[in-house]
Amino acid sequence: MNAITTYFKDIFHGIKTLLTGMKVTGYYFTHARKEIITQQYPENRDTLKMFDRFRGVVIMPHDENNEHSCTGCSACELACPNGSIEIMWERLADPETGKKKKVIEKHVYHHSMCTLCNLCIIACPTDAIKMGQSFEHATFDRKDLTMVLNKPGSKIRKGVEE
Amino acid sequence: MIAEEAIKEGIKTQEYFINMGPQHPSTHGVLRLMLELDGEIIKKVIPHIGYVHRSIEKMCEKDTYRQIVHVTDRMDYLSNHMNNEAVCLLVENALEIGVSERVKVIRTIMSELTRLSSHQLWWGVMGMDLGALTSFLYGFRDREIINDIFEETCGARLTMNYNTPGGVMFDIHPNFQKRVKDFIAHFKTKLPEYDDLLSDNVIFRNRTEGIGILSKEDAISYGITGPTGRASGFSNDIRKHKPYSAYDRVDFKEILMETGDTYSRYKARMLEMWESMSIIEQLIDNIPEGEIQSSAVKAVIKLPKGEFFQSVETARGELGVYVVSDGTKSPYRIKFRSPGFSNLFVLDHIAKGYKIADLVAMMSTIDIVVPDIDR
Missing domain, CATH: 3.30.70.3270 (Alpha-Beta Plaits)
Incomplete structure (x- = not known):
């Protein structure tokens, strides 16, 4: 009996942790517009400005x-x-x-x-x-x-x- | 032995060798591991190194002490500020000159930012090694902010060469304090996400807990330093034991774990990120005034005759710099004790009896950087 309870407990715990992780990715999926950080590099070449001290x-x-x-x-x-x-x-x-x-x-x-x-x-x-x-x-x-x-x-x- | 058992049971098994690397993505560079396997069980791990050897130690023998600093960026490129700092501290101690309080505090903040960015990259890559690409993108997203901070103040994103003997190259940028504070506030909300994504994940836990156990005694005898050694309970933090720069005035905990398995090595680094953030928070608001380059250091630096040693705590462990000087402007001999080299060779000891997939997890938590091993 005990083994069966732990078996199901483990399954539910596993599903719970997976859902916690998917909640994080789900947030970024639905808030993509707000959280976006990537730049469209060759297209933004005219506006791209490096820092003053950048060594090129x-x-x-x-x-x-x-x-x-x-x-x-x-x-x-x-x-x-x-x-x-x-x-x-x-x-x-x-x-x-x-x-x-x-x-x-x-x-x-x-x-x-x-x-x-x-x-x-x-x-x-x-x-x-x-x-x-x-x-x-x-x-x-x-x-x-x-x-x-x-x-x-x-x-x-x-x-x-x- | 195994063959005898197999014959008894009537199954014929054969031990065989397989090469992992030098182009394997999970070896984090060009490292070749020769694995002696029985089925999927590891019998022996033989690391073959030297694919990115650039003879940095020999190159340093013709460079002046100012020029040596920029080569150390190329050793452990994820702890570049600390590597620079090690050489600079050695030169300053040998010449018996001090640097201003401002320089000390700036160096400490930069070192801790580097540690954070190194651990972020490690966390992302660790997830990727275990098959979770998401963590890689998240780790790099937050690392980008630190890189921007470095770029604004130091002028480069990876090979900074910011520390010079006697000070730092530039004063901090006017935006520096605000940007660092913004980053700390941002990362404090993101670090719990890391835990949600990976630390508590059931697949991740099953693949790391109880795998690759390294005892405290073995950690000491193999010379394992850094978070890898501290996860086994080996107290080895140079910042605590031999404080340099501004570490003597900040309050932080040395993260010590007990089990020494893959998960505790992972956890030690995660907790270290919180400590690094607390160190930066203590220092960022009160950077004292002072000169950024000591006037006591001449243009041509000549160390007195003798032997000098300086160690610092990098993101991977203890980096030691040992210099034999003959009184000229370049060292007679320089030796770097790199943490990655010692940490790599424990792999054979801890990986015995586990499967190849576990080896990938172990290698990830040992956190090797191959240019640091080969130099």
């Missing part, structure tokens, strides 16, 4: 005169753990003072090697590079992932080096 890619901001603030000090190159930054620089004579000084030729950034650790941004003494918010970096050719960050014809902004 290293960029070098240029102002309207095509000027940047990179002095070519190689601090970012040294701080990088993966060797994803290479700075090609040369010594050119300053047109005003005639003194020779360091000028970057190319600030090469290998996005394919970058782990987006932010150490180069912290190391930069003149805030010449920063993290960009773009995140769609898939390409068909890995050459596209090697970028030259300074724009052609750009030069250093006056007053940065002081």
Whole structure:
């Protein structure tokens, strides 16, 4: 007799626990409109905005005169753990003072090697590079992932080096 | 032995080997388990590791101490803040510099948020391993909110690299406190749902209760730490025994269970989520003012000659970092004592005599992360 009672008790307890779980899923099924959290990603591309600090890619901001603030000090190159930054620089004579000084030729950034650790941004003494918010970096050719960050014809902004 | 019995009974059985993984979904990554089976009964489990070995320890020998921090994100990617914190604490202790109270509190809150998000993912995946896909979606829904909090303050969702030797990388975002408080209020209503969905479910209970029992003595001798060890009654919480950061000033319980079966390991993690939330609640309203980066740390960090050790409690157990320094800017040798590695190898001990389906449940509650094991 006792065994039969426990048998039926177990069955009813089992059904009860299953119904408790189904109540939760049932709530979300009927309140789908209110509880929805998914985003329709490719469709909402225009309105999608990443957070300000989001680290997507290293960029070098240029102002309207095509000027940047990179002095070519190689601090970012040294701080990088993966060797994803290479700075090609040369010594050119300053047109005003005639003194020779360091000028970057190319600030090469290998996005394919970058782990987006932010150490180069912290190391930069003149805030010449920063993290960009773009995140769609898939390409068909890995050459596209090697970028030259300074724009052609750009030069250093006056007053940065002081 | 079995063959003899079988011959006596006139049934011919044969032991055989089967590979579980490296592409099996329930091994949580590329882990290969060689199972010696008799029918469906497990005789022996031989884990084969090394499929995602990246020689992180060797890589660290050429990196500076600042650069080492970001590599530790890639070990146990679900406890990334704690891994970072371990290296940072080691460097700070070796240089004998302190960090401000603000940094300590921020680090503690971040660690507990990471623990919550790790346990949410574990809960979802545990349900999925046992055939309940619903829990996976629910776990990820709540984890998404934590990920957004991290993204806003740290700038990344998984590999944060937020702690630096001597402080943290950025100050907390102005929205941080409000978002965390909203999340705690939200998750307090959702955690009972987790219990309704899975903990009390009769199928789940029958598949976990009394399965894979690990005694306290075995837990100690195998070096099982974290919630897995605490479920067997082995008190091993580093946060309690060797408090670091702000854990000495918060009031929380170390969750200890007695039975040590799969269900108690599950329950230990569920209760730990409540404790993590209580820690965050105690700290979030009174984050003291202070500098976020200690000025005592130079740009090039050189540790003094000697050996240093620091352990922290990650979501999976005790992570130890051991550094031998020869006085230069990179370590001479670095060794990570990862919790996943020790916890995995108890599987052979606890799985003997159970069925393959039980092995999946056991593996889920041991909560292994394969990159943490392979490093």
